[in-house]
Amino acid sequence: MALVTYVNGTFVQKDEAKISVYDHGYLYGDGIFEGIRVYGGRVFRLEQHLDRLYESARYLMLDIPLARDELRAAILETVRRSGLRDAYIRPVISRGVGDLGLDPRKCKTPTVVIIVDTIQLYPKDAYERGLRMITATTRKIRPDALSPQAKSLNYLSNIMARMEANQAGVDEAVMLNSEGYVCECSADNLFLVRESEVWTPPPYVGILKGITRGAVIELARELGVLLMERVFTLHDIYTADECFLTGTGAEVGPVVEVDGRKIAEGRPGAITLRLIAAFRDLVRREGTPVYTEEVVERRA
Numbered sequence: 001m002a003l004v005t006y007v008n009g010t011f012v013q014k015d016e017a018k019i020s021v022y023d024h025g026y027l028y029g030d031g032i033f034e035g036i037r038v039y040g041g042r043v044f045r046l047e048q049h050l051d052r053l054y055e056s057a058r059y060l061m062l063d064i065p066l067a068r069d070e071l072r073a074a075i076l077e078t079v080r081r082s083g084l085r086d087a088y089i090r091p092v093i094s095r096g097v098g099d100l101g102l103d104p105r106k107c108k109t110p111t112v113v114i115i116v117d118t119i120q121l122y123p124k125d126a127y128e129r130g131l132r133m134i135t136a137t138t139r140k141i142r143p144d145a146l147s148p149q150a151k152s153l154n155y156l157s158n159i160m161a162r163m164e165a166n167q168a169g170v171d172e173a174v175m176l177n178s179e180g181y182v183c184e185c186s187a188d189n190l191f192l193v194r195e196s197e198v199w200t201p202p203p204y205v206g207i208l209k210g211i212t213r214g215a216v217i218e219l220a221r222e223l224g225v226l227l228m229e230r231v232f233t234l235h236d237i238y239t240a241d242e243c244f245l246t247g248t249g250a251e252v253g254p255v256v257e258v259d260g261r262k263i264a265e266g267r268p269g270a271i272t273l274r275l276i277a278a279f280r281d282l283v284r285r286e287g288t289p290v291y292t293e294e295v296v297e298r299r300a
């Protein structure tokens with residue numbers, strides 16, 4: 001096992017993976033990224049992650065120097081070289097090396113990095129006892145300033161929110177938009193359950209359209225749970241029956257306390273637990289095989 005990184009076409013060990021300090025990804029956060037999981041040797045929803053990456057690139061007018069097939073192949077090869085069966089993949093495409101001004105025209109070639117590592121955002125027992133959150137005073141960046149649907153390298157407002165959570169000694173922070181409506185957490189989407197209905201904010205309030213969020217919406221519908229995308233406020237969270245968050249890193253995590261108020265009994269709720277189980281089952285069932293023996297096995 002080795003933690004392998006792809007940097008502009010070459011595969012190197014973690015400690016040797018380096019980029020220039022003149023890279024505008026480093027100087028200005030000018031770039032995009034994805035976070036993707038591998039479960040049991042299969043990449044979960046790789047095509048959706050590629051769709052979102054190329055969409056983010058179009059938004060930023062960033063030309064990814066690899067065709068989609070080439071990038072997919074590079075991602076799979078980086079995982080293969082790591083030998084990992086359960087892993088986290090972080091493709092990062094930045095504007096590339098330029099001068100000290102921010103003009104992207106000075107950056108001739110975007111830098112392509114693919115990191116393969118492992119990830120455990122919260123300790124295992126957090127999924128049984130539930131997560132605690134506060135509401136951040138830092139608001140989401142307005143969609144007319146920077147699209148929250150683009151997964152750009154500008155995460156400072158999310159980091160500010162995460163620091164607020166750290167200071168409060170809790171696990172995550174809820175972020176509101178400039179009008180005070182609930183958006184999402186610092187790196188996860190948010191759901192609540194009220195009277196057996198599951199609610200999650202619609203993309204237009206200013207959230208990242210999470211791929212885990214999409215999977216959970218599908219699973220809820222398959223389980224016959226009524227799910228709606230709707231705008232809501234902190235009042236709806238404080239008085240909800242259940243609350244949970246979703247993200248590639250966090251997966252599906254129950255939330256049991258928000259701003260010092262216990263959500264219902266302060267324990268992970270029944271619908272949340274069903275969705276966690278359904279999600280764990282789903283990630284084992286589907287995905288793009290990384291290793292050849294599984295490709296052969298699947299074709300047979």
Ligand code: PMP
Nearest residue numbers: 187188189208210211212247248
């Ligand atoms: N919102 C934000 C701000 C995020 O950074 C993430 C993590 N990528 C998510 C939501 C969850 O998205 P996904 O399920 O695609 O990981």
